[in-house]
Amino acid sequence: MGYFELIIACIFVNNILLAQFLGNCPFLGTSKKMETAVGMSMAVVFVTVMAGTLTWVIYTYILVNFDLVYLRTIAFIVVIASLVQFVEMFLKKSIPALYAGLGIFLPLITTNCAVMGVCVLNIDKEFTFLQALVASLFYAVGFGLALILFAGLRERTLLARVPKPLQDTSIALVTAGMISLAFFAFQGMV
Amino acid sequence: MIKRSFFGLVKPKLQYEIIDEAQAEPVSIKTSKQIMLYIDQSVDPSLENAGENAGNVLLKTGDQVKTGQKIAMTDDAADYLLSSQSGQISKISTFVGIMGKNYTSVTIDVDGESSQNVDEGFKNVCQAPSLENAREFLTGLPGQPDFNVFFDSEKPVKAIVVLGVDDDLLSTTNQYFVKNNIIAIKTGVDLLCKITGISNAILIVPQHLEQVAGSSGAVVKTVDSEYPSAHPELIMRHILASEDGESKSKSGIAFFSAEAVCAIGAAYNTGKLFLEKLVTFVSKDGNKQLVSVPIGTPLQDILNEFNETLNDGDRVILGGPMQGISVFSADYPVLPDTDTIIIQDKNQITERSDIACINCGECVRVCPANIQVNQLIRFLEAGQYEEAADQNDLFSCIECGFCSYVCESRIPVFQHIKLAKHTLESMKAAEESNA
Amino acid sequence: MHSTLKLTVSHAPFWHNGSSISSKSRNILLASLLAVIPGCYQYGSAAVGVVTLSIASAILWELLINFISRRPISVGDGNAALIGMMFAMMLPATTPWWAVVTGTFFAVVIGKEIFGGIGANPFNPAVLAMTILMLSWGDLFDFNAALLNYQFDFNSVYPLVLSKSFGAPAVESLPLMDLLQGKQIGGIGSTFGIGLILGGVYLMLRGVIRWEISISFLAGIFAAALCFNILNPELYAGPGFHLLTGYTLIGAFFLATEDSSSPVNFIPMLIYGLLGGALTVLIRNIGTHIDGVLYAILIINLVNPIVDKIRPKALGKGV
Amino acid sequence: MPKTIVQEFTKGLWEELPPFRLVLGLCPVLGVTTTMENGLGMGIATTFVLFGSNFLVSLLRSIIPQKVRIACFIIIIASFVTIVELLMQAYAYPLYLKLGVFIPLIVVNCIVLGRAEAFAYKNKVSYSIADGLGIGIGFTLSLGALGAVRELLGNGSVTVWGDLSYNLSAAFPSYQPFSFMVQAPGAFICLGLMLCIINAVGD
Amino acid sequence: MNDMVKMVVVLTVLSSVAGGVLAAVNKGTASQIEAQQLTFVKGPAIKAILAGSSNNPIEDRFKIVDGDAEKSFFVGNFDGKANTIAFEGFGKGFAGDIGVMVGINMDEDKLVGAAVTVHSETPGLGAKAKDDPGLVSQFKGLSVKDSVSVTKDGGQINAISGATITSRAVCDAVDNAMKSYQKMKPQLQQEIQKFGK
Ligand SMILES: Cc1cc2nc3c(=O)[nH]c(=O)nc-3n(C[C@H](O)[C@H](O)[C@H](O)COP(=O)(O)O)c2cc1C
Ligand SMILES: Cc1cc2nc3c(=O)[nH]c(=O)nc-3n(C[C@H](O)[C@H](O)[C@H](O)COP(=O)(O)O)c2cc1C
Ligand SMILES: Cc1cc2nc3c(=O)[nH]c(=O)nc-3n(C[C@H](O)[C@H](O)[C@H](O)COP(=O)(O)O)c2cc1C
Ligand SMILES: Cc1cc2nc3c(=O)[nH]c(=O)nc-3n(C[C@H](O)[C@H](O)[C@H](O)CO)c2cc1C
Ligand code: SF4
Ligand code: SF4
Numbered sequence A: 001m002g003y004f005e006l007i008i009a010c011i012f013v014n015n016i017l018l019a020q021f022l023g024n025c026p027f028l029g030t031s032k033k034m035e036t037a038v039g040m041s042m043a044v045v046f047v048t049v050m051a052g053t054l055t056w057v058i059y060t061y062i063l064v065n066f067d068l069v070y071l072r073t074i075a076f077i078v079v080i081a082s083l084v085q086f087v088e089m090f091l092k093k094s095i096p097a098l099y100a101g102l103g104i105f106l107p108l109i110t111t112n113c114a115v116m117g118v119c120v121l122n123i124d125k126e127f128t129f130l131q132a133l134v135a136s137l138f139y140a141v142g143f144g145l146a147l148i149l150f151a152g153l154r155e156r157t158l159l160a161r162v163p164k165p166l167q168d169t170s171i172a173l174v175t176a177g178m179i180s181l182a183f184f185a186f187q188g189m190v
Numbered sequence B: 001m002i003k004r005s006f007f008g009l010v011k012p013k014l015q016y017e018i019i020d021e022a023q024a025e026p027v028s029i030k031t032s033k034q035i036m037l038y039i040d041q042s043v044d045p046s047l048e049n050a051g052e053n054a055g056n057v058l059l060k061t062g063d064q065v066k067t068g069q070k071i072a073m074t075d076d077a078a079d080y081l082l083s084s085q086s087g088q089i090s091k092i093s094t095f096v097g098i099m100g101k102n103y104t105s106v107t108i109d110v111d112g113e114s115s116q117n118v119d120e121g122f123k124n125v126c127q128a129p130s131l132e133n134a135r136e137f138l139t140g141l142p143g144q145p146d147f148n149v150f151f152d153s154e155k156p157v158k159a160i161v162v163l164g165v166d167d168d169l170l171s172t173t174n175q176y177f178v179k180n181n182i183i184a185i186k187t188g189v190d191l192l193c194k195i196t197g198i199s200n201a202i203l204i205v206p207q208h209l210e211q212v213a214g215s216s217g218a219v220v221k222t223v224d225s226e227y228p229s230a231h232p233e234l235i236m237r238h239i240l241a242s243e244d245g246e247s248k249s250k251s252g253i254a255f256f257s258a259e260a261v262c263a264i265g266a267a268y269n270t271g272k273l274f275l276e277k278l279v280t281f282v283s284k285d286g287n288k289q290l291v292s293v294p295i296g297t298p299l300q301d302i303l304n305e306f307n308e309t310l311n312d313g314d315r316v317i318l319g320g321p322m323q324g325i326s327v328f329s330a331d332y333p334v335l336p337d338t339d340t341i342i343i344q345d346k347n348q349i350t351e352r353s354d355i356a357c358i359n360c361g362e363c364v365r366v367c368p369a370n371i372q373v374n375q376l377i378r379f380l381e382a383g384q385y386e387e388a389a390d391q392n393d394l395f396s397c398i399e400c401g402f403c404s405y406v407c408e409s410r411i412p413v414f415q416h417i418k419l420a421k422h423t424l425e426s427m428k429a430a431e432e433s434n435a
Numbered sequence C: 001m002h003s004t005l006k007l008t009v010s011h012a013p014f015w016h017n018g019s020s021i022s023s024k025s026r027n028i029l030l031a032s033l034l035a036v037i038p039g040c041y042q043y044g045s046a047a048v049g050v051v052t053l054s055i056a057s058a059i060l061w062e063l064l065i066n067f068i069s070r071r072p073i074s075v076g077d078g079n080a081a082l083i084g085m086m087f088a089m090m091l092p093a094t095t096p097w098w099a100v101v102t103g104t105f106f107a108v109v110i111g112k113e114i115f116g117g118i119g120a121n122p123f124n125p126a127v128l129a130m131t132i133l134m135l136s137w138g139d140l141f142d143f144n145a146a147l148l149n150y151q152f153d154f155n156s157v158y159p160l161v162l163s164k165s166f167g168a169p170a171v172e173s174l175p176l177m178d179l180l181q182g183k184q185i186g187g188i189g190s191t192f193g194i195g196l197i198l199g200g201v202y203l204m205l206r207g208v209i210r211w212e213i214s215i216s217f218l219a220g221i222f223a224a225a226l227c228f229n230i231l232n233p234e235l236y237a238g239p240g241f242h243l244l245t246g247y248t249l250i251g252a253f254f255l256a257t258e259d260s261s262s263p264v265n266f267i268p269m270l271i272y273g274l275l276g277g278a279l280t281v282l283i284r285n286i287g288t289h290i291d292g293v294l295y296a297i298l299i300i301n302l303v304n305p306i307v308d309k310i311r312p313k314a315l316g317k318g319v
Numbered sequence D: 001m002p003k004t005i006v007q008e009f010t011k012g013l014w015e016e017l018p019p020f021r022l023v024l025g026l027c028p029v030l031g032v033t034t035t036m037e038n039g040l041g042m043g044i045a046t047t048f049v050l051f052g053s054n055f056l057v058s059l060l061r062s063i064i065p066q067k068v069r070i071a072c073f074i075i076i077i078a079s080f081v082t083i084v085e086l087l088m089q090a091y092a093y094p095l096y097l098k099l100g101v102f103i104p105l106i107v108v109n110c111i112v113l114g115r116a117e118a119f120a121y122k123n124k125v126s127y128s129i130a131d132g133l134g135i136g137i138g139f140t141l142s143l144g145a146l147g148a149v150r151e152l153l154g155n156g157s158v159t160v161w162g163d164l165s166y167n168l169s170a171a172f173p174s175y176q177p178f179s180f181m182v183q184a185p186g187a188f189i190c191l192g193l194m195l196c197i198i199n200a201v202g203d
Numbered sequence E: 001m002n003d004m005v006k007m008v009v010v011l012t013v014l015s016s017v018a019g020g021v022l023a024a025v026n027k028g029t030a031s032q033i034e035a036q037q038l039t040f041v042k043g044p045a046i047k048a049i050l051a052g053s054s055n056n057p058i059e060d061r062f063k064i065v066d067g068d069a070e071k072s073f074f075v076g077n078f079d080g081k082a083n084t085i086a087f088e089g090f091g092k093g094f095a096g097d098i099g100v101m102v103g104i105n106m107d108e109d110k111l112v113g114a115a116v117t118v119h120s121e122t123p124g125l126g127a128k129a130k131d132d133p134g135l136v137s138q139f140k141g142l143s144v145k146d147s148v149s150v151t152k153d154g155g156q157i158n159a160i161s162g163a164t165i166t167s168r169a170v171c172d173a174v175d176n177a178m179k180s181y182q183k184m185k186p187q188l189q190q191e192i193q194k195f196g197k
């Protein structure tokens, strides 16, 4: 698979969120406002790229070599958790506005399946380092794209006269389903 | 009522009324029994302790008033009206108008001696025209001239704009004065320039009156015939090309209607206050007639003149079809700024609905202020007024009413906008008074 | 001396141009008949059955939801009937009754009502329902298989399948005039090109639909098809073919123009339409799906809220 | 009023039923519920981790320093996840294949960390076990229910466990599976509608 | 300072205990896991293809390095003779690789069967390749010299309706397997001798 196809596949066809169901909690949690969605997307891109490549290196050069493959889960989560700590400290110091905007969601990236999922997928699909880098970046971009598009729709849905039991999360899930359906448009393009 | 045209490729147009050669002369209507004056302030005269700074109560029931006498509730009140008739005060009451505004209504039983019983207050000062005595005596003239703008030292007035156009549809009042009374306008403009010391006077007229307007001595500018181009906000932006970002009150422009300018000129020239309002009366069958009627005359007197009967469910509108207000009784009087009176039959009224916005976008296309009304209305219906102001330009609205006119869901958009602005402004006022 | 007269007191403005949702729905229904009647003539009573069932069941679903959610009855605005009609226009005449009923359920209930009714649906309800059904029961909507028992005096292979399977040469022989006259198989109301165009022009002239969307959608198809065709004339059919086959015309005039899911400002409308057209051709030429119109419309519905943020500055705001 | 152990257990079955009342841990809910069996299997695996981590966190709560508590939770949780992963491979391999990437992802399941942080770190061992089991069983039942609905409509049949199954096509011979339900969009929409029903019942 | 020490100590101890426990569990389950993999991933396919063999093909296996990958080969005894061999080929499906186990009779150079092992195709569409024998049964009896492809591409295999991509991938997998077979046949014959008792 060429890199172009890989990119299209990561963003659209195998969208991490809409096709692989990873990262739903932040997806629903940070999509009520466009600004938050944009901030969260950027944070996820940043963390995913770093985590995706770092875990690939650790897996390939440490875990495999020392026959510690079974420690994959624990190793990955520790890497991701420390990374997020680092990003948090960095943002707090250098971009306080963004830090304030993302609020509680930064630590939650730690427990975001999308980041962990990308790291695991990179290994499962036996990507090379470069492929893992590209895939991490564009999976995250796909996540961000879906999140931002979703926020656009959701800003409107939040103002609509949705029946009571469907309000908020329920209708958001239905809307997410429709976005996922729309993304079927790209099926077979790679 | 102007319906949607069959073809709708371009955005809908509403044309202003155009006064033409064949226009019938105004019918003069007399007051039958009483007049009513609505003063923009509430003071309950029965209460002695109306507040420390409320001044002394001036009027009480049974007082005699003369023609042209200032009717104010207290001696230091800024708001007053001028009685167009002489007679005796028979009733003073307060009431709450739209958006929670307080009014005092003063009823005067006319004594039929109006031409003799004239108040001399203005005559004594008219030899020495000044801004102070204009403010003191002339605010109640037809067209309701506002002199307060000249007293705001923070925003000096740079230009005087005379509106020879009518802001709302169906009205021809100001055009009438430009067409038939341009000399009086010249007199008024000269006087205003003199007392204010401002030389920059501009007369705004519709295109067909440009020639006539030339003899006014003011700079003449024209506006086109499509609603709402004669709206003062738009005139300021498009015709006067003032800097963007400033609204009428901030920009140092004093607006006067042509009618008011005529009345000011006449007042200083003759020493007499002219208190007849020129009104376009629109009957149920759509006939339009200019009438001249003393300020304060109840609408019923005009209806009687035209043999118009009201039934349950009909609508009586003071002001134009786009911006006026509908009243609950035909006893309502003609006010100094009433340009139009419209009577609508029950079956001419389009019901408003509670259906949600369908996003048809008609409102967006007609909005002269470029507001995303389709988005705005969603916030307003949800009661999110602050978001509406922050994200959807609530305060850019110039209140032309066009969006409601075209709304396919028949949402009372305009009313929502006014309510939202009012709510936010009163919240802000409350905050400031608390701070 | 107060009179007891009860006058109507209401808010400005006191005029209204008389437009209404129901008159809009009526107009669209009327325009759609120009394509639906020839379709019914072509496919016979089965088509009439599908159309009536679709409209009736759409109305019933809406009534049911009105009832369950204890809201005012809203079928009077004609929108449910319209959704039923749009949905039926895309169906093959052989669609079984249960598929029609399930489809209108997804259109009216899932597509529209649960979002709060008219004006709140983020996606075109009829398109949504159609794609959901096609995902599940693809063979019902495979026009070649579905319409096998009909005898026509023209080539009865779905043109888009021809071009997809055998490339451009396979469809070169199809005269565009024939396609325009409905001499092709397809949905009940989506093959008679002349009717669709007349209906669309009627709606555009009357201001019922926003002409910018329809025109730019068609322009997008034309431009994208031309690019592909120039790139590889052996593989990719030309613009004329793409404009007159599949759901192109119904999509441009009746589906992409649905109010609630489309933008209202000029530039966004152009972007929306062009993107929709281009995506349609992209999906047809390199995607999995036979026809790209439905998915392209879902995608542009999806980007609509973002695109519609491109708007003129309000009075008094900046330059 | 402090709750009893039984209440701590039962709250996970309705008041705080995940993922409906506690809208967390949605990824496995959406990802693995194409069949009922998968849903139940995932639920059981998660319950095991929840039980283990709640137990251990609660047990060690006086030793674990406040500042590094999250790190400690993660290590504990990840260890249990790895154990589940290995055990499943050894004894339930077909299920492991179907649940795929979602097993290692239990480590980031918001519910597990959430319970450790919000409950086990603050409560006695017995209560924490009740809490973990209650939430876990509630989660398992929810996943099973969602899986059952999706499998029944989308496949036309439900396999309860092993060979025990119900076939819709047997009752309605002309039923054609509505396979939308087992695909990605169907997962979201089905979960959304189930949440709606639960909200309606809850009111 | 005390805090700091405690933090470091707790973390270190916790990590080492976790590492130790995991290492132990890993060791304890390793052999079971390998057996399971064979039984469940390749097992059903092998059993289906080599049905009726007198030995247990899952036990009778050997590995050969082909290119840079190690391949497992399973031996089937028929008519008292180790003459049939099964191994996996891969093709690129609609959503990821599809593995197909093929069985070849080495005496006749003919396919005795094929079965899908791993895939991630759409349930109801591509997944039929595994669940429904319609597609794979068509391979039985083909010669290893034939090239296989779907009818749409001019070949002999009828594709699964609505899943041409999957069907193509299965054909590719079989094709790949047969090509490697032809390439490695001498080596295979050598190895298979060892099982022929
Ligand atoms: C809402 C609804 C949905 C249905 N869905 C299906 C379906 O998905 N597949 C199917 O074959 N029959 C479905 N039916 C089947 C009908 O109940 C009936 O069995 C079928 O139409 C028999 O007709 P036939 O044998 O001509 O197909 C559905 C019925 C209803 C009311
Ligand atoms: C012009 C034309 C003629 C066709 N004729 C046949 C035919 O006679 N028999 C057949 O099985 N498929 C025929 N097909 C192909 C089918 O429409 C379909 O594409 C093919 O059966 C693969 O579909 P599947 O994915 O459902 O297997 C024809 C296709 C075209 C374009
Ligand atoms: C949701 C969805 C899932 C699909 N899954 C598969 C699949 O698993 N395998 C496959 O070959 N094609 C799959 N397709 C592709 C289409 O069925 C495609 O039309 C077909 O493979 C090629 O066309 P034909 O076989 O009908 O000629 C899928 C399409 C969609 C929309
Ligand atoms: C051309 C056109 C097509 C429409 N198609 C649909 C449609 O497919 N589904 C729908 O719910 N509404 C549709 N509408 C309805 C429209 O967006 C709006 O909801 C109606 O004006 C209300 O009846 C359409 C409107 C137009 C102008
Ligand atoms: S960890 Fe975060 S993203 Fe995940 S469920 Fe909890 S709150 Fe949501
Ligand atoms: S009233 Fe309506 S149309 Fe007029 S400016 Fe305000 S928002 Fe725009």
Ligand code: SF4
Binding pocket: B356, B357, B358, B359, B360, B361, B362, B363, B364, B373, B374, B377, B403, B406, B407, B408, B409, B410, B411, B413
């Ligand atoms: S005109 Fe009315 S229905 Fe149409 S977009 Fe504006 S507010 Fe919505």
Ligand code: SF4
Binding pocket: B412, B415, B416, B419, C011
């Ligand atoms: S204020 Fe607004 S919502 Fe209330 S009645 Fe008036 S128009 Fe309707």
Ligand code: FES
Binding pocket: A022, A023, A024, A025, A026, A111, A112, A113, A114, D024, D025, D026, D027, D028, D108, D109, D110
């Ligand atoms: S379970 Fe919460 S993000 Fe996946």
